[in-house]
Amino acid sequence: MSVASAIKTGDAAELPGKRDEDWRWTDLRGLIRQVPPDSAPAAAVGAGPFDGAAEEIVVIANGEGAAHIGVDPHGDRTVALRIVSRGDGSHAARVSIDVEADGRLTLLESYEGEGSYLSQTGLVFSLGVGAQVERVVLAADDAEGVTVSEAEVQLAAEASFGQTVITGGARRQRLQTTVRHPGGHANLRLDGVYLLADKRHADLTTVVTHEGLDGVTEQLAKGVVRDQARGVFQGRIVVAEGADRTDARMGHHALILSDRAEVDARPELEIYADDVSCAHGNTVGRLDEDALFYARQRGMPDDVARALLTEAFVGEVVERIGHEPARDIAAAWVAERLRGG
Amino acid sequence: MLSVKDLHAEVDGKEILKGLSLEVPAGEVHAIMGPNGAGKSTLSYVLTGRQGYDVTSGKVTFEGEDLLALEPDERAAKGVFLSFQYPLEIPGVPALTFIRTALNAQRKARGEPEVSAPEFLKLARAKAGELKIDFDMLKRALNVGFSGGEKKRMEILQMAMLSPRFLILDETDSGLDIDALRIVADGVNALRSPDRAMLVITHYQRLLDYIRPDRVHVLSAGRIVASGGPELALELEREGYDKYARAAA
Numbered sequence: 001m002s003v004a005s006a007i008k009t010g011d012a013a014e015l016p017g018k019r020d021e022d023w024r025w026t027d028l029r030g031l032i033r034q035v036p037p038d039s040a041p042a043a044a045v046g047a048g049p050f051d052g053a054a055e056e057i058v059v060i061a062n063g064e065g066a067a068h069i070g071v072d073p074h075g076d077r078t079v080a081l082r083i084v085s086r087g088d089g090s091h092a093a094r095v096s097i098d099v100e101a102d103g104r105l106t107l108l109e110s111y112e113g114e115g116s117y118l119s120q121t122g123l124v125f126s127l128g129v130g131a132q133v134e135r136v137v138l139a140a141d142d143a144e145g146v147t148v149s150e151a152e153v154q155l156a157a158e159a160s161f162g163q164t165v166i167t168g169g170a171r172r173q174r175l176q177t178t179v180r181h182p183g184g185h186a187n188l189r190l191d192g193v194y195l196l197a198d199k200r201h202a203d204l205t206t207v208v209t210h211e212g213l214d215g216v217t218e219q220l221a222k223g224v225v226r227d228q229a230r231g232v233f234q235g236r237i238v239v240a241e242g243a244d245r246t247d248a249r250m251g252h253h254a255l256i257l258s259d260r261a262e263v264d265a266r267p268e269l270e271i272y273a274d275d276v277s278c279a280h281g282n283t284v285g286r287l288d289e290d291a292l293f294y295a296r297q298r299g300m301p302d303d304v305a306r307a308l309l310t311e312a313f314v315g316e317v318v319e320r321i322g323h324e325p326a327r328d329i330a331a332a333w334v335a336e337r338l339r340g341g
Numbered sequence: 342m343l344s345v346k347d348l349h350a351e352v353d354g355k356e357i358l359k360g361l362s363l364e365v366p367a368g369e370v371h372a373i374m375g376p377n378g379a380g381k382s383t384l385s386y387v388l389t390g391r392q393g394y395d396v397t398s399g400k401v402t403f404e405g406e407d408l409l410a411l412e413p414d415e416r417a418a419k420g421v422f423l424s425f426q427y428p429l430e431i432p433g434v435p436a437l438t439f440i441r442t443a444l445n446a447q448r449k450a451r452g453e454p455e456v457s458a459p460e461f462l463k464l465a466r467a468k469a470g471e472l473k474i475d476f477d478m479l480k481r482a483l484n485v486g487f488s489g490g491e492k493k494r495m496e497i498l499q500m501a502m503l504s505p506r507f508l509i510l511d512e513t514d515s516g517l518d519i520d521a522l523r524i525v526a527d528g529v530n531a532l533r534s535p536d537r538a539m540l541v542i543t544h545y546q547r548l549l550d551y552i553r554p555d556r557v558h559v560l561s562a563g564r565i566v567a568s569g570g571p572e573l574a575l576e577l578e579r580e581g582y583d584k585y586a587r588a589a590a
Contacts, residue, residue, distance in 0.1 A: 293413065297425075298422075298443035298503065299444070299447035300442060300443055301450075304442065308438075312432060312433025
C-alpha cells in the first residue's frame with residue numbers, strides 16, 4: 001500500500017490514511033475518493049527557483065523526465081532538480097541519485113505546482129564512502145495540489161548528507177525522508193521549515209536508523225502556521241543495538257499565529273544501544289510578547305515587529321544551508337512568504 | 342514637555358500608581374528615586390504603553406498631546422525612548438538589523454526618508470566607537486549572550502542612534518562596573534540638550550554622581566511624596582527611604 005501504487009493502479013484504497021499510524025495526521029485516503037486520471041504531458045514549465053544557482057537543470061514534468069543523477073568518484077556536481085506538476089491529473093516519478101566515493105553533489109530540488117494534481121516522487125539516494133551531499137528543497141505547491149515526496153537515503157562510512165526542506169504546504173503535502181545511517185563517523189543533518197497560511201497543510205516526516213558505531217545526526221525543524229493551516233512534524237530517530245557512541249540531536253519549534261491553526265508534533269527517540277548522546281526538544285507557542293514590546297518601544301509597528309521576529313525565528317534554520325547561492329534564494333523565498341502572509 | 346497628572350495605574354488588578362503627578366520641562370533631567378516596589382518600573386512601562394499596565398485614571402501629555410492614546414511605536418516615533426532595566430535578547434536578529442529597522446520605521450512614521458545603508462553604517466560605527474563597543478558585536482544577534490554591562494551599553498547605543506527627545510532610563514546603572522558606568526553616563530550626557538528631557542529612574546544615588554539631575558523626586562507607594570534639588574538624592578543615600586515610606590503609608 002503506497003501512494004505510488006495507488007497512482008499506478010488507480011485504486012484509491014491503496015492510499016494511506018488515518019488508520020495508518022504514520023499517516024494519521026496526513027490522511028490521503030479520506031481526502032481522495034477517486035485517484036485522478038493520469039496527467040497529460042506538461043507543456044511549458046517556465047523557470048525554476050534554482051536555475052541561476054546550478055550548473056545543470058533536470059526537469060521532471062508530470063512524472064516524465066530523467067530518472068538518474070550520478071556523480072563519479074571524486075566528482076562534483078551542482079544540479080537543480082525541478083519536479084513540476086501541471087493540471088488536475090495524477091503522476092508519479094522515481095529518481096535514483098548515486099554519489100560514489102568522495103564525490104560531491106549539491107542537489108537543489110524544487111516542487112513547482114499549478115492545479116489540483118496528485119503527485120508522488122520517490123528519490124533513492126546512495127552515498128559512497130566519504131561522499132558529500134547537500135540537498136536543498138523548496139516546495140512551492142498549489143493550494144489545491146496534493147504532493148508526496150519520499151526520499152530514501154543510504155549513507156556509507158564518513159559520508160555526509162545535509163538536507164534543508166522548506167515548504168509552503170499544499171492542500172495536503174508529505175515530504176518524507178528515511179535514512180539508514182551506518183555510523184562510521186558519517187554525518188547527517190535533516191533540517192526543515194514550514195510556513196503555512198490559509199488552509200494549507202504540510203507534513204515533514206523523517207526516520208533515521210542508526211545501525212553502527214559513531215554516527216552523528218542533527219535535526220532542526222521550525223514552523224510558522226497561521227489562519228487555518230496545519231503543520232505536522234514527525235521525527236523518529238532509532239539507535240539500533242550496537243550503534244554505540246551515536247550522537248543525535250533533534251529540535252522542532254513552531255509558532256502558531258492564529259487560534260485556528262494547528263501543529264501536530266511527534267518527536268521520537270528509540271534507543272537500544274549504550275553510551276549514546278541523544279537529545280530532543282519540542283516547543284509550540286506564540287511570539288514572545290516581551291520581545292514584541294521591546295521592538296515596538298524602539299519604533300516598529302506591530303506588523304513590522306512580528307515579521308522581523310518571525311523571520312529571525314526561521315532564519316536560524318535557513319542559515320545552516322551550506323551552499324551560499326541556494327541559501328540566499330531560500331532566505332528570499334522565506335522572507336517573501338512571511339511578509340506576504 | 343512631559344506632564345503627568347493624578348495618574349492611577351494597575352497591574353493584574355492591583356493598583357500600583359496611586360495619583361502620581363510630575364512635570365518634566367524640556368532641557369531638564371529629573372531623577373525618580375524610591376524603594377523597591379514603589380512603582381518605578383510601572384511608571385516607565387505606563388509611559389511607553391506596555392500591555393498589562395492599565396491606566397485607570399489620570400492624564401499624561403507629551404508636548405501637549407495625549408500620550409496614553411498612542412500605540413507604543415507611535416510614542417517611540419514621537420521621541421519617547423525607554424532604556425530597559427533588563428534589555429531583551431532577540432535571537433536571530435543582528436543588532437544592526439534591529440536598530441536600522443527601528444530607525445527607518447520611526448522615520449517613516451514621521452514622514453522622513455529612510456536612511457541609506459552606507460549612511461547608517463557610518464553612524465553606527467561612529468556611535469559604537471564613542472561607547473567603546475566592538476563594531477563586530479553589532480553583527481551578532483542583539484543582546485544574545487551579552488553580559489549585563491554590554492546589554493546596557495547596547496541600550497545607550499540604540500538611544501544615541503535613534504536620537505529620542507524624551508529619555509527614560511530605568512535602573513540603567515544596575516549591573517555596571519564603575520568603568521562601564523562612566524561610559525554609559527558619558528553617552529547619556531552627550532544627549533543632554535535644551536530640546537530634550539530625561540527621566541532617570543534609580544534606586545541608588547551612585548548614577549546621579551555621573552548624570553547630574555536638575556530635580557529629584559521621591560516615589561513611594563505609587564505617588565511622588567517629595568521633590569527637591571540634587572541634594573535630595575544625597576539625603577536619601579544618607580538616611581534611606583524610611584521616612585518617606587512612612588509618609589506614604
